[in-house]
Amino acid sequence: MENARTQIIATVGPASNDEKTMKSLIDAGVDIFRINLSHSDRETHRASIRKAKALGAIVMIDLPGPKLRIGDTSVPLPYNVKVGERIFFTGSTADFKDSMPSFAIPRGVNFSMAEKDMRVLVDDGKLEFIVKEVSPKGVVVQSDSEGPLCPRKGVAFSIDLTNFPPLVDEDRRAIAELAGEPFDIVAASFVRNEDTITELRDELAKHGSSARIIAKIEDPSGVRNIEAIIKAADGIMVARGDLGVCTPIAALPILQKRLVCLAVYYRKYVIVATQMLESMTENLFPTRAEVTDVANAVLDGADAVMLSGETSVGRHPVKVVETMSKIIFHAESAFRTGLKDIL
Structure with missing residues (x-):
């Protein structure tokens, strides 16, 4: 050639x-x-x-x-996410929820700027979530897809929550x-x-x-x-x-x-x-x-x-x-x- x-x-x-x-x-x-x-x-x-x-x-x-990435988690990784499942993204392990799998994003995210129904993509879009609940400590999201959530994968919010x-x-x-x-x-x-x-x-x-x-x-x-x-x-x-x-x-x-x-x-x-x-x-x-x-x-x-x-x-x-x-x-x-x- x-x-x-x-x-x-x-x-x-x-x-x-x-x-x-x-x-x-x-x-x-x-x-x-x-x-x-x-x-x-x-x-x-x-x-x-x-x-x-x-x-x-x-x-x-x-x-x-x-770039925002998955840090510490309350569940072993890789974690197999199911359609319709709710998980919690937060900035600190201290704020993990007992009621659902929790994932820390250990960099400066202002979660209070998030909006209900905004999209969150993980691993270049292999996993997609929709924000259902917003608080200063994090967001509860619901999965629109299924598959493994792996360590250190990138997280992208459809609205910029960082500075x-x-x-x-x-x-x-x-x-x-x-x-x-x-x-x-x-x-x-x-x-x-x-x-x-x-x-x-x-x-x-x-x-x-x-x-x-x-x-x-x-x-x-x-x-x-x-x-x-x-x-x-x-x-x-x-x-x-x-x-x-x-x-x-x-x-x-x-x-x-x-x-x-x-x-x-x-x-x-x-x-x-x-x-x-x-x-x-x-x-x-x-x-x-x-x-x-x-x-x-x-x-x-x-x-x-x-x-x-x-x-x-x-x-x-x-x-x-x-x-x-x-x-x-x-x-x-x-x-x-x-x-x-x-x-």
Whole structure:
């Protein structure tokens, strides 16, 4: 196959962080390895960065940012949620309820700002809940879906209930602890305006890094301020997981196209991410909709498409990348030869 213009980003995790698998992923088409700093520990992060660089790959570290995640719980995890079941989200284990499963979100959430009937999504929308009761100590939610609720998974409210600074302390610590490591790109989570980019660039410089900065667009503030963010950053990521919570899900494809178009207009790097080949986390073959999704991102002008759980914890990481490479090849071929070589 000819070299593709569109790059593939693969997230490193337990399924892919050994040197043999990483080399196989590169051979299958991976250009960039993503190290998600929200999971695992610093020594594992350092080892993954060094292995990727030794193999000649580009490395992107993904900062935790102000993302809300499941913390301590009153029940063992994973916990299998049932449709119609009520659970309690709170900020402290001291406020757990005896009458229902309780889950702490140990970061600055102002639960009193929540509204009845607002949506709450967990794990990029795999689980969806509706708020039924609101109090300053937390919210009682009812499940509209079923499945396992796992440790450290992200929680997204359809209304912003937080007031975080542009660059949170956890991000500053991560940069300091990884100072001197040979990463090339830093992805900043939940970028709401250009201030995050300015502060992050200053923080990187303080530790001797000139890494490029990718702004992850994940909420309405980021969308509203998109042009200023694009101008300040080296590129953007259309992070569809949380973005799909804070915006009408039916409008997400149009929003994606708008963001990609703006990045192309300003000649900035743009990544499309989240659930691109999600079914291949377990299965050997993608759905037709997933194939079309990847191809459309390429045709829209994305510079890279990203794999998350598919390669970090999935059963077939190399097969996933091989599949994505083939989709990219056929989509890009359309620009050169049209349909004549397809059938």
